[in-house]
Amino acid sequence: MVATHKAVRGLAALGSSLALVLVGLAVPAAAEPETPVAYRSASTVTRADSLGFDTCTAPSLAALKAWKGTSPYRVVNMYFGGNNRGCSQPNLTAAWVRDASAMGWKLLPTYFGYQPYCMRGDKPNRYTAANATSRGNSDATDAVAKAKALGMRSGSALYADVEHYDRTDSACRTAVRRYVSAWTKTLHSSGYLAGVYVHQDSGLRDLSDSYTSTTYARPDAVWMARWDGNASLSGWPTAPNSHWAADQRAKQYRGDHDETWGGVKINIDSDAIEAPVATVARTYRVTSSTSLNARSGPSTSYPVVRAHAPGSSLSVVCQGTGQKVGPTTVWDRLTTGAWVSDYYVSTPSSTGFTRSLPRCIYPGQVTTDSLNARTGPGVSYPTTGSPLRRGSLAAVMCQKAGSRTGTTSVWNKLRDGRWVSDYYVSNRSNRSWSAPVPRCL
Incomplete structure (x- = not known):
């Protein structure tokens, strides 16, 4: 080249x-x-x-x-x-x-x-x-x-x-x-x-x-x-x-x-x-015997935005964690932006993540020289693992309220389970939530 x-x-x-x-x-x-x-x-x-x-x-x-x-x-x-x-x-x-x-x-x-x-x-x-x-x-x-x-x-x-x-x-x-x-x-x-x-x-x-x-x-x-x-x-x-x-x-x-x-x-x-x-959607089908509700978030507490008929095709972008349905907490995000429980989708596993599908993450670059990751959403939690360097992509899975840092109380849960203050991650806001990142349950 x-x-x-x-x-x-x-x-x-x-x-x-x-x-x-x-x-x-x-x-x-x-x-x-x-x-x-x-x-x-x-x-x-x-x-x-x-x-x-x-x-x-x-x-x-x-x-x-x-x-x-x-x-x-x-x-x-x-x-x-x-x-x-x-x-x-x-x-x-x-x-x-x-x-x-x-x-x-x-x-x-x-x-x-x-x-x-x-x-x-x-x-x-x-x-x-x-x-x-x-x-x-x-x-x-x-x-x-x-x-x-x-x-x-x-x-x-x-x-x-x-x-x-x-x-x-x-x-x-x-x-x-x-x-x-x-x-x-x-x-x-x-x-x-x-x-x-x-x-x-x-x-x-x-x-x-x-x-x-x-x-x-x-x-x-x-x-x-x-x-x-x-x-x-x-x-x-x-x-x-x-x-x-x-x-x-x-x-x-x-x-x-x-x-x-x-x-x-x-x-x-x-x-x-x-x-x-590249992120490319993959097609699966609905396995439930009744219509499968697609929701605005990964939990049955979120509103239904559409129902998918039994056997119909679903275009899945990624998988995230949500409310437990049957034996699994995995939810699938569709090309519409809605979520469905993976328990009713023909992915290879009905109990865990599918290896061929990416996890739902929304990275932002770290804005400080060294960002401590913690075991929970607040500075009272112990630090864990190596700090994130400036410019690193913080692999944000979901957000949750925690201790206030700078202008925000939002904390990000990373793909590896650690937590960092959203104040030091470049995304849509350093004061509030950043769509389309879901809230952590």
Whole structure:
């Protein structure tokens, strides 16, 4: 990909504000570097922790099926847009995204748009320091539209490809930072996480140098290219381990080469991935003998918003914890944003979580250098585990009232069961609840 590329808090911008108001959402506060994500109700962040591969043209479903059972890879990238994308994508449709996800693949969406004017290569569409912000905004807007059309839901991480460039040009370094900041803020206002693909000696170095800058919004994840055969996600020479420290890193550790699995040969780059990827709904059916009520929250105390007939299909985005129904406390969040008890859904387990479905989480970046996590929602509870670093994604599952910290009494329960004050997590409010995060029971 690198060598040839196979293929206070201020007001949001007026257009974004109007769009959010029109869909009934509170306008998130905007502050660099930790801008909040305006998650939609039917959303979650999906994380990958495995090896992956990227290739110019999205492989056929038959090829993915052959590789799924035989290769070490569990994530595949896809170049889903951008005016510098070089390869045709005959396979890349909403059906491909749906079926590849149902097959068990996690998807790493890559957008190959405008490039810095000092890029080392011959891609024609480039930006300067003067127009980098507008290019970042327009690329992100287009990326969101294309992601939605392919079925990648709010909470998906979309990765802007920033190819290797000449760092001796200071104006070009500024251009890259402006582009990535605009990319990040526009994606966040649309409900998506912002990732970037960068070279270790240019983009990674510059974004790491501006990690705490109040001038630029910080992306949520970095995918770094260094073809040294080492898949480690720590000890990088141009970014300290404290930057993008919580499942926010991927590394392209081997470049162009052929691999054959299940009798199918593909030319790929190899990646190690512990980072957010695409969120794609999966289809199950209602197993109850009577209509299944979908509710506005994960408990029978919430209002019914719709009833689903026995045997009907349900599009499930993620799973969370709620009121116990039968032997399980698992509830499923649907593409409508409503919740149903998993006890009456044809997921593989009727007693616990389904491994192939993500947990419902709504991460925000940590806004302080070191955030203590506790065993309960208040400072009277003991600290537990390692503190969260600035810029880490706090994997928020639900919120509950606790001891007051700063301007809020809201506390966040994390995916690992620990608690942090919401005051130090960038989301829609540091004074009150942040939809669509559910309340903890």
